[in-house]
Amino acid sequence: MTIHVAFLLTPNLHLLDLAGPAQVFSTANDLGRGYRLSYVAETETILTAQGIPVQAQVRWPDLGADDLVIVPGWSWSRPRRGPTIGPETAQRLRRHHANGGTVASVCSGADALGTAGLLDGRQFTTHHDLAGELAAHYPQAKLVRDVLYVTDDRVTTSAGIASGIDLAMHLVAGNDGPEVAARVAREMVVYARRNGHELQESVILRHRGHLSDLSHRVQDLIDERYADRLLLSDLARQVGVSERTLTRVFVAATGLTPLRYQQLLRLEKAEHLIGHGTTVEAAARTVGFEDARMLRRLRSRSEKPAEG
Known part of the structure; x- marks a missing residue:
């Protein structure tokens, strides 16, 4: 037809x-x-x-x-x-x-x-x-x-x-x-076929609207290795600043700590996998969580309605 x-x-x-x-x-x-x-x-x-x-x-x-x-x-x-x-x-x-x-x-x-x-x-x-x-x-x-x-x-x-x-x-x-x-x-070399309920703005784009070169470089590192265990000390060493300076600049630019940014990125990647049929346990392992408990807690928090 x-x-x-x-x-x-x-x-x-x-x-x-x-x-x-x-x-x-x-x-x-x-x-x-x-x-x-x-x-x-x-x-x-x-x-x-x-x-x-x-x-x-x-x-x-x-x-x-x-x-x-x-x-x-x-x-x-x-x-x-x-x-x-x-x-x-x-x-x-x-x-x-x-x-x-x-x-x-x-x-x-x-x-x-x-x-x-x-x-x-x-x-x-x-x-x-x-x-x-x-x-x-x-x-x-x-x-x-x-x-x-x-x-x-x-x-x-x-x-x-x-x-x-x-x-x-x-x-x-x-x-x-x-x-x-x-x-x-x-x-068409489309990265992924997305479901309708997925967000219009990704975590990566939502937190990139700033002018901090240092924060952009740290985000590049996290984006590339979001599934790995990333220590704040290693991130600070790779961009050539102290841990305290890194945290202060990153929070001022993005509103998040580096760890929280990585968690949100993992959560978004996991939601995409779950939306395409992957189990919660498998998605958790794929994006870098040791087990599914942390992923379930993060998903539960993200589903709570905002106040006001």
Whole structure:
């Protein structure tokens, strides 16, 4: 069976929002699966946010219940100047979903689904920088923060830009099975096929927004050997400072001690393994814990709701 994947393009389109998912379905075709790709828009030429024009067709293809419409994201302007898609396009999205079809969005593309009324009463996600704004625009929708993608009643929304690849992998896995999605990931040299509940920002990125060269060098050491037993004295020696200086500078830059940073990194790696079927005990050993008790304690702490 051939599944038609129609990409709805909008002005200021982000290239990776389009190219990432398109590459996933194209690679699946190379592996013998059946996807037909087309590109529709309200005008024949769309200028992307990166300055490259792309061509689209203004006439929509005939779509059935097994087919898919994906809305890639665009460069978001503040304040929002109104809907990016017109009433006729919004109606086409509603009609496709009402006829049993699936609709999906990447990043700010969720705004188009909101304009079409497809987020009302449903869970959705988007780029973490846009989450609050879109939640305010669509109060009847249920925002899920800081996840890669969410599916609710054939409406699938994903986080920012590169997460469109994860979204497309998820859709391929749903149609063709996880083995095919894994083969696509290998062909695309994707590091890992991530589950939807995984965080948008990794521990590595979340604690790298500082200007301390010393802390960056220590983080490089921990990132490379997070599963090893790393002594504070060894880290301090490798970067040429005292243990006291290392701790003071690292905490000021990241808000964490080196040990706590390593623990969070191990926890994130373990959660990824568990999400893909590894037992807690095996995941604990793989990421460097001597047994699963410490991992269970860390997971329990991370699951507690924040106060206030």
